[in-house]
Amino acid sequence: MIFVDSSSSALNDSIVDDGISQLAITTPFTLNSTMWSSSTNCQAGISNTTTPVHKTLERDRIGLVIQLVLFTIILVGNLSVIIALLSRNVKNQMQLFIINLAASDLIVALGGTLAQIIENITVQFYAPAPVCKLVKYMGSAITYSSSFALIILSIDRAEAVCRPLRVSSSRISGRTKARLMISVAWMAAGLCGTPALILSEKVSETCRFNFKRVNVQTYMVAIALTVFIIPACIIAACHVLMVVTIWRASKLQLTNASGDPGGRKSISSTGPSGDLVPKRSRLAVTRNTIHGAATGNVLLQKTIGPPHHPKGGCISRAKVKTVKMTCVIVTVYIVCWCPFMVWNLVNTYVNFSATAPHLSKYTPHIQHLVTLNSAANPIIFWIFNAGSLKRNKNPTSLTANTRALTNK
Numbered sequence: 284m285i286f287v288d289s290s291s292s293a294l295n296d297s298i299v300d301d302g303i304s305q306l307a308i309t310t311p312f313t314l315n316s317t318m319w320s321s322s323t324n325c326q327a328g329i330s331n332t333t334t335p336v337h338k339t340l341e342r343d344r345i346g347l348v349i350q351l352v353l354f355t356i357i358l359v360g361n362l363s364v365i366i367a368l369l370s371r372n373v374k375n376q377m378q379l380f381i382i383n384l385a386a387s388d389l390i391v392a393l394g395g396t397l398a399q400i401i402e403n404i405t406v407q408f409y410a411p412a413p414v415c416k417l418v419k420y421m422g423s424a425i426t427y428s429s430s431f432a433l434i435i436l437s438i439d440r441a442e443a444v445c446r447p448l449r450v451s452s453s454r455i456s457g458r459t460k461a462r463l464m465i466s467v468a469w470m471a472a473g474l475c476g477t478p479a480l481i482l483s484e485k486v487s488e489t490c491r492f493n494f495k496r497v498n499v500q501t502y503m504v505a506i507a508l509t510v511f512i513i514p515a516c517i518i519a520a521c522h523v524l525m526v527v528t529i530w531r532a533s534k535l536q537l538t539n540a541s542g543d544p545g546g547r548k549s550i551s552s553t554g555p556s557g558d559l560v561p562k563r564s565r566l567a568v569t570r571n572t573i574h575g576a577a578t579g580n581v582l583l584q585k586t587i588g589p590p591h592h593p594k595g596g597c598i599s600r601a602k603v604k605t606v607k608m609t610c611v612i613v614t615v616y617i618v619c620w621c622p623f624m625v626w627n628l629v630n631t632y633v634n635f636s637a638t639a640p641h642l643s644k645y646t647p648h649i650q651h652l653v654t655l656n657s658a659a660n661p662i663i664f665w666i667f668n669a670g671s672l673k674r675n676k677n678p679t680s681l682t683a684n685t686r687a688l689t690n691k
Contacts, residue, residue: 357658380432394418396654443602
């Protein structure tokens with residue numbers, strides 16, 4: 284945690300570190316009551332008032348309770364998602380990406396939120412200097428891993444929706460490709476976390492960043508670009524492409540609705556990646572379905588009147604559902620991260636404690652939004668998939684669908 288003495292240089296260092304340390308998915312709450320009062324006294328005549336000790340302690344306790352609640356939700360929620368998906372016999376490409384996202388959020392809880400809870404309780408950082416560097420590095424790396432997990436998830440869904448022919452004809456299986464993308468994302472996250480390993484140090488029983496060798500404003504802009512702005516642009520572009528493709532397919536279906544009154548062309552099968560296999564003929568689809576029921580490598584989907592894909596296939600309802608789920612996940616990601624990044628960037632240049640001390644009290648609430656994002660992801664997953672996972676537990680459902688299809 285950050286300790287603030289009466290010197291202006293110490294105040295500036297604390298402000299800088301208070302903003303940057305949030306990359307470790309932490310919050311600035313501390314049980315040290317001198318932090319708030321001393322920082323208020325150092326406003327160079329702007330304010331001579333001090334925060335009452337009982338209000339500071341109450342604020343710290345509330346912050347600690349919020350952290351504990353968020354930690355519990357992240358831990359239980361993401362563990363339930365991982366267990367539910369790993370227990371399934373068939374794991375398609377989409378499920379691997381969801382497992383990876385849940386694992387990233389789980390590490391956020393263990394490597395970021397839990398570490399901050401311990402530090403808030405103990406106040407001082409008693410571990411040796413190498414542990415300080417490790418904690419800061421883990422916090423930075425897992426922050427990148429969450430953003431990169433959403434990037435590869437969005438790219439995979441965009442390719443599945445916009446280029447189904449390319450996906451189905453690829454020589455690399457969907458699961459192999461997913462594992463490769465996940466590995467690259469984690470390696471990139473580890474590499475991007477290296478600056479935190481270099482800049483962090485232990486000073487006077489505190490673990491903080493030392494910005495004597497780098498400009499703090501430049502560093503914060505670089506962090507904002509690599510952690511949020513660039514990933515958000517990539518993710519947004521992928522979802523715009525998906526929405527446009529689905530809209531065009533729906534429009535084409537309405538145009539051709541008179542030519543398919545019975546919805547006989549709406550039967551589709553999906554491969555191991557969870558993506559649509561373009562239909563060659565009704566007989567070919569039936570054969571694929573029977574083979575999938577026998578081997579467990581092909582999932583059956585029967586949809587009534589889904590939008591036809593412009594390239595000759597169709598976009599199944601299940602695929603549209605996954606797009607909706609990822610859209611909600613990305614929206615929550617942007618809503619949680621945007622205020623956090625904007626607030627810290629402005630604080631780096633403006634210095635709220637010196638220019639607008641009345642705004643400093645809102646900083647802890649802004650910092651909680653990042654942790655809230657990791658808590659919201661498993662809730663979104665269960666809202667969209669609780670019913671389908673229950674149905675998939677019934678082993679007779681696939682057999683019944685296969686028998687009904689072959690008897691037609």
